[in-house]
Amino acid sequence: MAACIDTPRPDTSHNPNRSQPNDQAHKFMNFCRPSFSDHVSCIPFNRNFTNKAVDVLHREEETEDLWNQMLEEARSDVEREPILSNYYHSSILCHKSLESALATHLSIKLSNSSLPINTLVDIFMEVLEGDSEIMRAVEGDLRAVKQRDPACISYVHCFLNFKGFLAIQAHRVAHKLWSQQRKILALLIENRVSEVFAVDIHPGATIGSGILLDHATGVVIGETAVVGNDVSILHNVTLGGTGKVAGDRHPKIGNGVLIGAGTCILGNIRIGDGAKVGAGSVVLKEVPARTTAVGNPARLLGGKENPIKLDRIPSHTMDHTSHIAEWSDYVI
CATH class of the missing domain: 1.10.3130.10 (serine acetyltransferase, domain 1)
Structure with missing residues (x-):
């Protein structure tokens, strides 16, 4: 059994000079x-x-x-x-x-x-x-x-x-x-x-708070990638570059984004706040905020000119199948 390792800290609970929080x-x-x-x-x-x-x-x-x-x-x-x-x-x-x-x-x-x-x-x-x-x-x-x-x-x-x-x-x-x-x-x-x-997350990557890596196996995030707050990412997701180009070369993921399993997002592109990327998608161009991108190559549900806008934060709902009728007529 590993030894318990802790760092003692001074007790300031009875210090009269310590500032007290205001109830308001x-x-x-x-x-x-x-x-x-x-x-x-x-x-x-x-x-x-x-x-x-x-x-x-x-x-x-x-x-x-x-x-x-x-x-x-x-x-x-x-x-x-x-x-x-x-x-x-x-x-x-x-x-x-x-x-x-x-x-x-x-x-x-x-x-x-x-x-x-x-x-x-x-x-x-x-x-x-x-x-x-x-x-x-x-x-x-x-x-x-x-x-x-x-x-x-x-x-x-x-x-x-x-x-x-x-x-x-x-x-x-x-x-x-x-x-x-x-x-x-x-x-x-x-x-x-x-x-x-x-x-595999490069130490140069910047990652916000409220992050869920669900299952996590196979996640790769490159050096200049930026991941915002309240983002949910499933397994086998790559936030990578497109070749040997140096400098700022990796994706920028906005707040509240949901990225489905097996997705590849490549290059210095932005995925807007509250967007959703469907499982298995390959994204090479910017995804506007609150829209859904699916497929290889990825396309916007509702079309580029008038994409369907999400009314809830996808990273919180974890809903991977909403608006399925708008993009697929495949029936089992």
């Missing part, structure tokens, strides 16, 4: 999706709060709530399956934070004889504890998987067993190292993720 901040509703007209924008009730201050407060509350829920789920699982008590203790229950648990779990998964666990734990902990935005994205990914994947029975189930989730989190660390010019180390992590999880 709890009235602030910050879940806004302004890129979709069917979602109403939110305005804070107390304008004296900056967005940053409120975001920090909400993030701290949500992190604590999520971590506490994971601890409860882990205890419940151990009660049902006592044989897993050692595994759950070392992976979840002995840790004081999500950062510590994630760093240790990833390190165990990615370590080998020449890349020991303790070395990886040090690397992962340095990044995860030093970057609150990464941890915000980690939490967003956990919630996305739980909400969108009917096969996910709990947050702990996702955390321990879903390789798509784990591959994304390892990429977040590698991307941070890449941005710090620690490229050799970033590429080493990419290689181990590819070997262990069968997911």
